[in-house]
Amino acid sequence: MRRVGIASSGLAEFSKTDSTLESLMLSSVKPLFDSTKNLSQEDIDVVLTSTNSDSKYLSNVVSELSGISPKVSHSVESLCNSGTNGIVSAYSYIASGLADVALVIGAEKSDSPGLVLEWDVSRGQYKHPIYWASMFASAHMRKFGTTMEDIAYVSAQNHNNATDNPFAYFKKTFSLDEIMQSKNLTDNLRLLDCSMPCDGAASILLASEDVIKKFTDKPVWISGIGQKSLSAGFTKNDDLACMKSNVQSSHRAYDMAKRTPDDIDVAELHDAFGICEIIELEDLGFTKPGLGSSYVSNLYETSDKKINPRGGLIGCGHPLGATGIAQTIEIFQQLQGTTKKRQVDGAKTGLVHNMSAAATSSTVLILES
Amino acid sequence: MTRFEQELKNNVFVSSFCTRCDKHVWPPSDMCNSCFGNVIWRPVTRTAKLIEFSSKGDEVFGIVEFEGSIRVMGRIMTASALQIGQMLNLTECNFDGKAKFVLAPIV
Known part of the structure; x- marks a missing residue:
């Protein structure tokens, strides 16, 4: 397997907003692009979105809004660890050789349906x-x-x-x-x-060891x-x-x-x-x-x-x-x-x-x- | 509404049971999670062991275990101190959008 590293990141302030989920995601993608040297939309092979929202086709929507036409694009949902599940999926695409560069975008609104797991009848009321x-x-x-x-x-x-x-x-x-x-x-x-539900977005760029130096002089490796x-x-x-x-x-x-x-x-x-x-x-x-x-x-x-x-x-x-x-x-x-x-x-x-x-x-x- | 929910609404607590594997399938499902065979719906014995508890104001709630394997969270009606491991009776169950289990100490 190839080594996979983190090249750059972008965050939007965690708060309560009127923004749509898509806008929240973009507000973390923008600072990522702004802070990453040599990065253009054409470099990105994979776009993954992690959220518990009911939005459909979200990774494709956000890809289009970001001007990205990725090879692979889909959402990852796993309640509260959706974000790291997205990162693990992106890691796997890169480590396997299916992709070189992956953008993972996570966001949530404070009224997310992911706050309660309705399926679990063992929790009773x-x-x-x-x-x-x-x-x-x-x-x-x-x-x-x-x-x-x-x-x-x-x-x-x-x-x-x-x-x-x-x-x-x-x-x-x-x-x-x-x-x-x-x-x-x-x-x-x-x-x-208790932690508080709120609006927020975060984006992270992963890349293979073959290309990561194009985007950063200080990669951090997922070991x-x-x-x-x-x-x-x-x-x-x-x-x-x-x-x-x-x-x-x-x-x-x-x-x-x-x-x-x-x-x-x-x-x-x-x-x-x-x-x-x-x-x-x-x-x-x-x-x-x-x-x-x-x-x-x-x-x-x-x-x-x-x-x-x-x-x-x-x-x-x-x-x-x-x-x-x-x-x-x-x-x-x-x-x-x-x-x-x-x-x-x-x-x-x-x-x-x-x-x-x-x-x-x-x-x-x-x-x- | 599922069979589990319908029965609960009639104050009957049933669980899916696989006769081939001779075990409860919990949480309830239409198929056994070992052999994927069909299940039957079997009443659960209405006594349970107290696993853990806490309270919210005057309302005591906790995790209880039926038949050594089926754990649920329910409300516990008691005026006296509870002990982990003590046996409780299921006095009421219902379904009103959420499953509801009410238990009380065996006296």
Whole structure:
């Protein structure tokens, strides 16, 4: 297989807008073209759009609006990890030799139909994501003694990080006390523990090792990919203090990249809810089971930006189809050393974790400069 | 409306069952997820084990497990403290756009 790298990216600010999905997508494609040397529409072999919207033939529509006539063009939908699924599909086209250059565009509107998985009857009347998050929180608290204060550190830290991100939905910090006092949605989940649906778009350009130097002097390579779909229904994850698909997908990614968690300098984790980040730190091997809580409090106390320097989903907002691409862009830019106040010094190896529907499926990417 | 939804609306909880593989197929489906054979619809025993729970205001909800394999989220009506692993009765099920399961501790 050929090596595949990331050449460039484009982001639109995460916000609430009147823009159409197509316009949102274009608003991230434009800065990508503006910032990529030697790139013309004719260079692009593949256009993939990742979204949960009901738009039809969207990749062709956006290709036409962008003046691109690609060889391959289609949408990728996988709820909240649609973005990284799009990137993995683009990687596969390039690695296999079917294409040299692929543009992946993710976008979502805040009222996306992807916010709730109606199919899953096992969730009964508790279809909203706060209910599965509350189950994971209960289980982690029961098994490891995790507290509501522990969970609040995730939100405090990620909102702090987001203030250095001009594309983030939230522009303000929240104290631990403000988070603790925010509205209770369940007995172990508060409003400020949650990521917020919003509008947003993100685009990323992947290219083969044969052509990537045409577009950038500092490519970032995708060295590891791991994906696991456990199920679609929520109730198949036996141990609710752990997210099984995270463990399996990260092992595959580490194996492919020949890396371990100790090699990761910076990571974007899918903090749909504060408890998720605590569990993911354990599942992905950044710390041992039961120690995720002390890990996040330490990040906060030391202002360590190793995890979610972008601000995570909690700080940035969560436009589903754009999220995984925006996470990947953050690690791409971190490894290029261009993230200014958010920069993790000397970052050379990074990880992206993006998951869907109560961690019934997960994607892990490992990137290297 | 599916057979599962129709039965639920009549306060009957059925699951798809594969007689060839001798197992429940859950979530409900018209085909077995092992052999792809046709399923029958079989009533589920109305006692369940409590797997996990939380609450929203006065409303307690949780994951329960029927017959050692069928897990659903339902509302739990209780005035006393719950224990993981305790047995509950399915007191009501319904379908009104969403499946609804209501359980209470066995006393």
